[in-house]
Amino acid sequence: MVQISSETAIVIPLYNEESVIGDVLREIQQQYPDFAIVVVDDCSIDRSYQSACLKGVYLLRHVVNLGQGAALQTGIEYAAQLGCKYAVTFDSDGQHDPLDIRPFIDFRSE
Numbered sequence: 241m242v243q244i245s246s247e248t249a250i251v252i253p254l255y256n257e258e259s260v261i262g263d264v265l266r267e268i269q270q271q272y273p274d275f276a277i278v279v280v281d282d283c284s285i286d287r288s289y290q291s292a293c294l295k296g297v298y299l300l301r302h303v304v305n306l307g308q309g310a311a312l313q314t315g316i317e318y319a320a321q322l323g324c325k326y327a328v329t330f331d332s333d334g335q336h337d338p339l340d341i342r343p344f345i346d347f348r349s350e
Contacts, residue, residue, distance in 0.1 A: 248326045248345060249276040249319030253311035258286040260334035265294050268330070271338045272345075278319050279332070280311040288332075298322070 250268055254261060261279075268277055278298045281289045283305040292299050300314060316327045328344045330336065 246274050246276045247324055248272075248328065249278050249315075249322065249324040250341065251312060251315035251319055251327050251329050252277070252279045252332050253308045253315065253329075254279050254281045254284060254288050254292060254332045255305070255308070255311070256284045256286050256288055257332045257334070258284070258288045258291045261288055261332050262291045262294065264330075264332055264334050264338075265292060265297055267338045268341075269294070269296060272341065276319060276322055276324055278315045278322075280315040280318075282306060282308070282311040 250272065265277065276298060277296065278300070279292050281292065281299065281301045283302050289301055298318065300318060302311065302314065312329055319327045328341050330341060
């Protein structure tokens with residue numbers, strides 16, 4: 241596995257969010273271009289996985305649905321293997337503003 245330079249990962253569990261995940265990821269990439277983005281598709285039955293296939297996104301996939309907690313665990317463990325010291329979790333459904341991540345990131349340096 242390749243080590244990355246970012247010490248922070250944004251971990252996103254994904255399940256059946258085909259219509260919004262691409263926009264969510266592009267917004268996060270725009271706001272946090274130096275962070276690792278780890279998406280774990282939890283066996284979506286729509287085209288969420290394909291919609292999340294964007295350059296710069298680490299995209300993992302469960303072959304059976306294990307639930308949000310397991311998807312987060314998979315993503316956080318993967319981020320640690322990449323060399324990230326911090327992980328921020330974020331929803332894939334588009335209801336949250338990526339700017340809401342900033343206070344968590346600012347907190348890490350206090």
